[in-house]
Amino acid sequence: MFLYDEATKRQKAEEIFRKIAAKLYAECERNKGIIPYIPQNGRYEDMGAKSINWWTNGFWNGILWQMYAATKESLYFDMARETEERLDEALANEKMLDHDVGFMWLHASVADYRLTGDETAKGRALKAAEHLASRYRPGGKFILAWNNNDPGIMIIDCLMNLPLLFWAANETGKEEYKEIALGHLETAMRYVVRPDGSCNHIVLVDPETGEFRDNPAGQGYESGSAWSRGQAWAVYGFALAYRYTKDVRYLDKAKTVAHYFLANIALNDYVSLLDFRAPAEPVYLDTTACACAACGLLEIALFVPELEKALYEQSAIRIITAMDGKYCDYDTKTDGILQYGSARYDRASDREVPIIYGDYFYLEAILRLKDQYMEMW
Numbered sequence: 351m352f353l354y355d356e357a358t359k360r361q362k363a364e365e366i367f368r369k370i371a372a373k374l375y376a377e378c379e380r381n382k383g384i385i386p387y388i389p390q391n392g393r394y395e396d397m398g399a400k401s402i403n404w405w406t407n408g409f410w411n412g413i414l415w416q417m418y419a420a421t422k423e424s425l426y427f428d429m430a431r432e433t434e435e436r437l438d439e440a441l442a443n444e445k446m447l448d449h450d451v452g453f454m455w456l457h458a459s460v461a462d463y464r465l466t467g468d469e470t471a472k473g474r475a476l477k478a479a480e481h482l483a484s485r486y487r488p489g490g491k492f493i494l495a496w497n498n499n500d501p502g503i504m505i506i507d508c509l510m511n512l513p514l515l516f517w518a519a520n521e522t523g524k525e526e527y528k529e530i531a532l533g534h535l536e537t538a539m540r541y542v543v544r545p546d547g548s549c550n551h552i553v554l555v556d557p558e559t560g561e562f563r564d565n566p567a568g569q570g571y572e573s574g575s576a577w578s579r580g581q582a583w584a585v586y587g588f589a590l591a592y593r594y595t596k597d598v599r600y601l602d603k604a605k606t607v608a609h610y611f612l613a614n615i616a617l618n619d620y621v622s623l624l625d626f627r628a629p630a631e632p633v634y635l636d637t638t639a640c641a642c643a644a645c646g647l648l649e650i651a652l653f654v655p656e657l658e659k660a661l662y663e664q665s666a667i668r669i670i671t672a673m674d675g676k677y678c679d680y681d682t683k684t685d686g687i688l689q690y691g692s693a694r695y696d697r698a699s700d701r702e703v704p705i706i707y708g709d710y711f712y713l714e715a716i717l718r719l720k721d722q723y724m725e726m727w
Contacts, residue, residue, distance in 0.1 A: 353660065354667045362671065363719035367420075369680040370713055374417055376682035378425055385433055386410050386706050392684040398433075403440040405450035409710040411437075412457030412726055416713055419465060419724035434458040434471065441474060444481050449495050451478040452511025457710075460517055461726055472521070479518035482511060483530050489558040491533040502555045502563060506542050506580040508534065509587025513727040516594040528594075535591055539603055541565075542584070547610030548576040548626070549584050569694035571628035577695070578622040578639035581611045586646030590727050592653060604650055611643050612665050620665075620672040624692045624701070635702060636692040637677050641711035644669045648718045670715055678712075679704070688712045 354362065377386075377394070385398035385407050397404055414430035417423065437458055440446050455478035462471035485494040492504040493511075512531040519527035541553045541562050551568030555561070570577025588604035591597070614626040622643070624634035647666040651659045677689050686704025693700035717723040 353664055359667060359719055362667070363716050366670070366674050367716050367720060369678075370687060370716060371417070371421065373680050373682050373687055374413065374713075375423070375425070377685055378414075378429055381685065382429065383432065385436065386685065388700055388703050388705055389685040392686075394685040398436050402436065403443075403446035405448070405453055406705070406707055407437060407440070408454035408457035409707045412461065412710045413706075413713055415457070415461040415465060416710075416717060416724055416726070420717060420720075420722045430458075430462065434462055434474070438474070441477055445497075447481055448497050449482060449485055449493050449505075449508050449511055451482050452508075452514035454478065456511075456514050456517070456727060460514065461724065464725065475514070476518055476522065479514050479527060482514055483518075483527055486530045486533065487555075487557040488533070490537070490555045490560040492537045492555050492557075492560075493530070493534045494557075495552075500554060502557045503552060504534070504537065504542075504555055505552050505568065506538070506549050506583050506587075509538060509591070510583050510727070512587065513590050513594065531591075532595070535588075535600065538584075539599070543603060543607060547606040547608075549580050549607060550574075551577050551580045569696075570625040571695050575628060576610075576614075576626040578611070578614075578624060578626055578636050579642065579692075581607055581626070582622075582639045582642035582646060585611055585643050586649060586727075589646050589649040589653075593649065601650070601653055604646065605654075608643070608647060608650060608662065612661075615640065615643075615669070620668045621677065624695055628695065634692055634695065635677075635690045637673055637688050638691040638705055638708035638711065640669045640673060641688060641708050641715060644715040645711050645718065648715060666715065667719070670712075670719070673712065 381394050384396035386394035387397035387406055411430055411433050414426045418426035455475050459471040459475035462468050487494060493508050495503045495505040515527040515531040542550050550565040551570055553565050554563040556563060565573055567573040584607040585604055588600045592601040615622050622636050622639040624636040644666040647662040651662040678687055679689055688708035689704055690702045691705035691708040692702055
């Protein structure tokens with residue numbers, strides 16, 4: 351079995367980064383003033399103009415801050431600040447927001463504050479954390495996901511929003527932020543992750559008692575299936591929970607979900623199906639799940655004993671190599687790097703297309719391998 355030694359790993363990461371950097375610089379020069387999401391006919395449109403509160407609107411900021419931290423190019427800094435300021439419109443109207451404020455302001459304002467010490471950015475991030483905390487249902491011990499008619503809906507994605515609360519607790523000394531994150535984690539371990547390491551996407555919980563009500567179908571194939579990006583959220587989300595708490599149960603849970611993910615992608619040359627429990631035909635892929643999982647695997651590798659590390663790091667490298675080999679568009683004349691990303695199983699318009707968060711996680715994984723990753727979560 352071929353293993354990537356340290357020199358080979360860094361060389362591969364550097365080669366890919368050069369291609370990413372050329373593409374992103376070209377994208378920035380032609381996309382000033384917009385917030386990208388999914389390119390249409392090879393060109394980004396402004397998602398911020400369509401829906402400023404859309405949950406993916408922070409990922410462009412994440413790309414920009416990561417690139418500025420890695421290159422010190424002023425173009426990235428200027429565009430990151432401009433995009434962050436545009437998000438003020440969403441932050442000023444909390445009725446527009448749901449639980450995904452972590453995805454938005456970790457990448458916009460927490461990143462800005464960590465890099466620059468800007469107090470305005472810190473204030474934005476703390477306001478977002480306050481909103482996220484307000485969605486906590488203490489009886490059910492979960493953070494309400496969406497603004498719909500069900501008062502008991504929690505989803506696996508929220509694991510990736512919890513670092514905003516851990517960060518806010520550290521910045522302010524308010525333990526209630528941490529306690530809310532811990533409460534949600536406990537409920538997620540109980541109801542979201544199954545014993546075999548597969549995960550529900552959506553769980554309905556009694557908001558007063560915490561009793562399990564149902565696990566309806568979400569963005570995967572059906573109820574009881576294994577939506578791959580949800581699996582990736584769990585791999586990374588539990589690993590990040592361990593980073594902040596050092597509670598080994600969260601690291602063990604991250605490893606359990608990671609093993610399920612890895613067992614499934616090993617059947618498909620280290621590229622993820624959209625759902626691991628969908629019919630054999632048609633075949634739908636989701637490379638965004640791979641990119642996110644690769645980051646989670648590299649996070650796990652930081653904390654496991656030395657003799658366990660290779661499983662997670664080498665698997666992440668195999669995922670990245672597979673994506674680079676067949677699923678990336680580095681043409682500087684078009685927008686979107688990582689191809690074949692899928693938002694959900696049942697909607698063709700955003701299935702097997704480039705999606706902005708796929709590019710963010712792909713970039714993050716490469717920067718981790720180069721030891722140039724700026725802490726974002």
